[in-house]
Amino acid sequence: MHQLWQHPNGxxxxxxxxxxxxxxxxxxxxxxxxxxxxxxFIAGAEEPLIDSPTVHQILEGYRDDRLAEVRSKETLKYSxxxxxxRLGALKPxxxxxxxxxxxxxxxxxxDGTVLREIGTLxxxxxxxxxxxxxxxxxxxxxxxxxxxPRDRWITKEEARALLAGCREPHVKLxxxxxxxxxARMGAILEAKWSQVDWNRLTIDYGPGHGxxxxxxxxxxxxxxxALKAAKELACSDSIVEFHGRxxxxxxxxxxxxxxxxxxxGVTPHILRHSGAxxxxxxGVPLSEVARMLGxxxxxxxxVYAKHSPGYLTRAAGALQLGPRxx
Numbered sequence: 001m002h003q004l005w006q007h008p009n010g011x012x013x014x015x016x017x018x019x020x021x022x023x024x025x026x027x028x029x030x031x032x033x034x035x036x037x038x039x040x041f042i043a044g045a046e047e048p049l050i051d052s053p054t055v056h057q058i059l060e061g062y063r064d065d066r067l068a069e070v071r072s073k074e075t076l077k078y079s080x081x082x083x084x085x086r087l088g089a090l091k092p093x094x095x096x097x098x099x100x101x102x103x104x105x106x107x108x109x110x111d112g113t114v115l116r117e118i119g120t121l122x123x124x125x126x127x128x129x130x131x132x133x134x135x136x137x138x139x140x141x142x143x144x145x146x147x148x149p150r151d152r153w154i155t156k157e158e159a160r161a162l163l164a165g166c167r168e169p170h171v172k173l174x175x176x177x178x179x180x181x182x183a184r185m186g187a188i189l190e191a192k193w194s195q196v197d198w199n200r201l202t203i204d205y206g207p208g209h210g211x212x213x214x215x216x217x218x219x220x221x222x223x224x225x226a227l228k229a230a231k232e233l234a235c236s237d238s239i240v241e242f243h244g245r246x247x248x249x250x251x252x253x254x255x256x257x258x259x260x261x262x263x264x265g266v267t268p269h270i271l272r273h274s275g276a277x278x279x280x281x282x283g284v285p286l287s288e289v290a291r292m293l294g295x296x297x298x299x300x301x302x303v304y305a306k307h308s309p310g311y312l313t314r315a316a317g318a319l320q321l322g323p324r325x326x
Contacts, residue, residue, distance in 0.1 A: 178271030
């Protein structure tokens with residue numbers, strides 16, 4: 001609580017703290033000036049400005065502010081801890097290209113991990129500028145090369161082997177939904193039975209988070225049958241549950257199923273990638289694939305067009321020197 005109080009000598013004070021027992025002088029006897037001081041005092045108490053902050057202070061301020069909003073809370077904590085351990089004592093001006101390259105070298109982690117942590121550092125510095133801790137954001141270049149995108153996807157034969165390797169019903173249901181509704185792991189694990197429209201035979205995965213949009217997806221007969229069977233045994237509102245409780249991840253059960261199926265390098269996200277590849281290879285228009293994925297058509301064309309039947313065959317035919325074969 002905060003409150004203005006005028007001393008008998010005419011000076012206004014700001015009362016604050018438990019039961020307003022603490023006070024600070026506004027150094028003014030004019031009500032208007034005192035109210036301005038009060039507004040600045042409240043703003044400073046809610047978000048104190050830090051002069052010449054360290055990287056440690058910036059990273060922790062960013063983490064504490066963002067933690068309630070981000071979905072991958074543990075990933076954010078992990079990235080901030082790694083950055084603080086090696087760069088925390090520096091000031092933002094010390095984040096030179098050599099310092100960032102030294103961080104990557106001493107970190108000793110995979111390039112993808114380093115890039116994710118450098119991305120967290122950039123986001124924290126931008127946050128510091130927004131919150132007026134810094135006048136400008138230092139330029140941070142990537143200290144390692146961006147790894148090429150993985151194009152791993154499983155065939156339908158491998159998918160059948162994976163399903164056969166699922167011993168737990170909730171893991172098998174997750175795999176079916178991943179392959180046949182091409183939704184991300186988070187969308188599947190967050191899905192409730194109320195999102196299934198049994199009349200229209202669709203599932204609405206909701207609005208999504210940030211740039212990761214979600215879609216309303218029709219249910220084919222195979223996944224519909226699995227959902228009906230799971231609904232009869234459901235003990236909670238969550239579609240994918242374990243002992244009546246929702247799950248945050250199925251990575252362990254999924255990993256064990258992959259081992260039994262003899263699949264290497266397969267993650268839950270590859271289910272979505274595989275389903276999109278199957279649709280494209282079967283000649284489904286890219287616009288429809290995009291709507292199933294909840295992605296833009298440009299993104300789908302960039303990633304999956306190479307799997308389309310007759311991909312660039314017309315262009316390749318135009319390059320022939322002799323007569324074309326019909």
